[in-house]
Amino acid sequence: xxxxxxxxxxxxxxxxxxxxxxxxxxxxxxxxxxxxxxxxxxxxxxxxxxxxxxxxxxxxxxxxxxxxxxxxxxxxxxxxxxxxxxxxxxxxxxxxxxxxxxxxxxxxxxxxxxxxxxxxxxxxxxxxxxxxxxxxxxxxxxxxxxxxxxxxxxxxxxxxxxxxxxxxxxxxxxxxxxxxxxxxxxxxxxxxxxxxxxxxxxxxxxxxxxxxxxxx
Amino acid sequence: xxxxxxxxxxxxxxxxxxxxxxxxxxxxxxxxxxxxxxxxxxxxxxxxxxxxxxxxxxxxxxxxxxxxxxxxxxxxxxxxxxxxxxxxxxxxxxxxxxxxxxxxxxxxxxxxxxxxxxxxxxxxxxxxxxxxxxxxxxxxxxxxxxxxxxxxxxxxxxxxxxxxxxxxxxxxxxxxxxxxxxxxxxxxxxxxxxxxxxxxxxxxxxxxxxxxxxxxxxxxxxxxxxxxxxxxxxxxxxxxxxxxxxxxxxxxxxxxxxxxxxxxxxxxxxxxxxxxxxxxxxxxxxxxxxxxxxxxxxxxxxxxxxxxxxxxxxxxxxxxxxxxxxxxxxxxxxxxxxxxxxxxxxxxxxxxxxxx
Ligand code: HEM
Numbered sequence: 001x002x003x004x005x006x007x008x009x010x011x012x013x014x015x016x017x018x019x020x021x022x023x024x025x026x027x028x029x030x031x032x033x034x035x036x037x038x039x040x041x042x043x044x045x046x047x048x049x050x051x052x053x054x055x056x057x058x059x060x061x062x063x064x065x066x067x068x069x070x071x072x073x074x075x076x077x078x079x080x081x082x083x084x085x086x087x088x089x090x091x092x093x094x095x096x097x098x099x100x101x102x103x104x105x106x107x108x109x110x111x112x113x114x115x116x117x118x119x120x121x122x123x124x125x126x127x128x129x130x131x132x133x134x135x136x137x138x139x140x141x142x143x144x145x146x147x148x149x150x151x152x153x154x155x156x157x158x159x160x161x162x163x164x165x166x167x168x169x170x171x172x173x174x175x176x177x178x179x180x181x182x183x184x185x186x187x188x189x190x191x192x193x194x195x196x197x198x199x200x201x202x203x204x205x206x207x208x209x210x211x212x213x214x215x216x
Numbered sequence: 217x218x219x220x221x222x223x224x225x226x227x228x229x230x231x232x233x234x235x236x237x238x239x240x241x242x243x244x245x246x247x248x249x250x251x252x253x254x255x256x257x258x259x260x261x262x263x264x265x266x267x268x269x270x271x272x273x274x275x276x277x278x279x280x281x282x283x284x285x286x287x288x289x290x291x292x293x294x295x296x297x298x299x300x301x302x303x304x305x306x307x308x309x310x311x312x313x314x315x316x317x318x319x320x321x322x323x324x325x326x327x328x329x330x331x332x333x334x335x336x337x338x339x340x341x342x343x344x345x346x347x348x349x350x351x352x353x354x355x356x357x358x359x360x361x362x363x364x365x366x367x368x369x370x371x372x373x374x375x376x377x378x379x380x381x382x383x384x385x386x387x388x389x390x391x392x393x394x395x396x397x398x399x400x401x402x403x404x405x406x407x408x409x410x411x412x413x414x415x416x417x418x419x420x421x422x423x424x425x426x427x428x429x430x431x432x433x434x435x436x437x438x439x440x441x442x443x444x445x446x447x448x449x450x451x452x453x454x455x456x457x458x459x460x461x462x463x464x465x466x467x468x469x470x471x472x473x474x475x476x477x478x479x480x481x482x483x484x485x486x487x488x489x490x491x492x493x494x495x496x497x498x499x500x501x502x503x504x505x506x507x508x509x510x511x512x513x514x515x516x517x518x519x520x521x522x523x524x525x526x527x528x529x530x531x532x533x534x535x536x537x538x539x540x541x542x543x544x545x546x547x548x549x550x551x552x553x554x555x556x557x558x559x560x561x562x563x564x565x566x567x568x569x570x571x572x
Pocket of ligand 1: 086087088314315318321324328332335336337339340406425428429476479480483
């Protein structure tokens, strides 16, 4: 079913401009028609313009699947963590509460958890996920690793995240600074006391953006 | 053999033994047992073993075990004299709208619902007729003084009687025809969706999604062919059809514990989950230790912390007043992801500008 290809998903929240194009596009995906699975969070709406797009990171060992009492969450052979199996999900909310990234959504009406499945209908056929196909600022990028490394010379993809004592490795990568300060992982819980940073960072990063960064 | 497997095997053995005993009891030590149905009977016994074994293994997984024990505790709490009436009402209401009507599938989509409703009721009716007949629990005997009447005998004891040539008689003796028709309509509707829906096409797998529909279809069609053979074709090909039909049924029975059909048994868990959520709502709520908002019941968060530890996760935050990442609400978790990336970049900037 899956055609192996060299495309990978890279997220770069610092580039997000909060335009919501991803949210609109997401709800057009055939595997969850009418329901946007991507989250677009305002970090602190009153104080800053910073926004964060959150897609499923497709953990190598998904906490959501492990805490599911109904065995409803499965991973494909190519590492995509799927939405809950429809006949099995008992709508208990364990996955929603346990996912370290806050990804699954409980659709109460359907008694069903739904989540980002990397637009499996598209990515398994070699296409980009809906969100990445419309993101104007490259915050959501789907393509070959060599290409993004060339386009963003100051960044490097990281796919390990630290939550307290737990390290979580994921299929989706986050862009982090390169060079001597290169982080081995993104320490999420270390940011507990951080506040929104306004546009300072995004403008800074956007200024280094290659003008020719057209995604094929 | 692991402890879990041993326990599951014991349970499976006990349940199968009880069923076997019920079959010998119900059929008057096999007096009323139809020898032609021995294949079906053994397949059912194997299925009972497999289903119980899988159910028992499943109940021992940490998150399921947690709901299982909590579910029962909560259940007895709800049976408290003060709440019993309203809770029993809610229980039966749920039984009706969730299990009998499938209200939630209705909301997922009308066609989805129609397909499932036909399949489910077709199978429930067919199962309700065949199992008791095969086991000899129910049989029909004509009245000694009136051969035009049949009396239903339950475990050998006489119950109601009805005229053979009557609407009741017609509906009863053709019960399997009606249920086959329901199943066939349901299966065709489900297959239609699976063939046309682009999203379903990307996700479905043969063994998990297509094979169950195919099996139900095969059982129903071969069953109807049997009826057609003896009703209109003087039994043409009856023996062959009977073997074909038995094979489809036996294969399905043996496969019940493994594939999609397991949801029939597994969804019983939703009862426990519903009670758990009711009690959770009434109890103390957990407040996010970042934003201060309530986001779940305290019981749920604490139970998840236990389950995560049992599963070998370490979301503890020993040096922080948060204590455990489970105390952070899903929205704050998403926000933190952005903040954490920002923190990495600000580190770089500070270095570049000489502040370190
Ligand atoms: C004899 C009983 C039942 C049979 C034979 C049965 C059979 C099936 C089949 C074949 C499917 C897959 C349909 C498809 O391919 O799209 C399915 C889906 C499903 N079943 Fe059942 N089922 C039964 C009872 C139940 C019960 C009692 C419940 C729960 C109340 C239930 C809940 C579901 C759900 C939630 C789905 C997924 C529906 C969706 O597509 O959203 N089933 N069932």
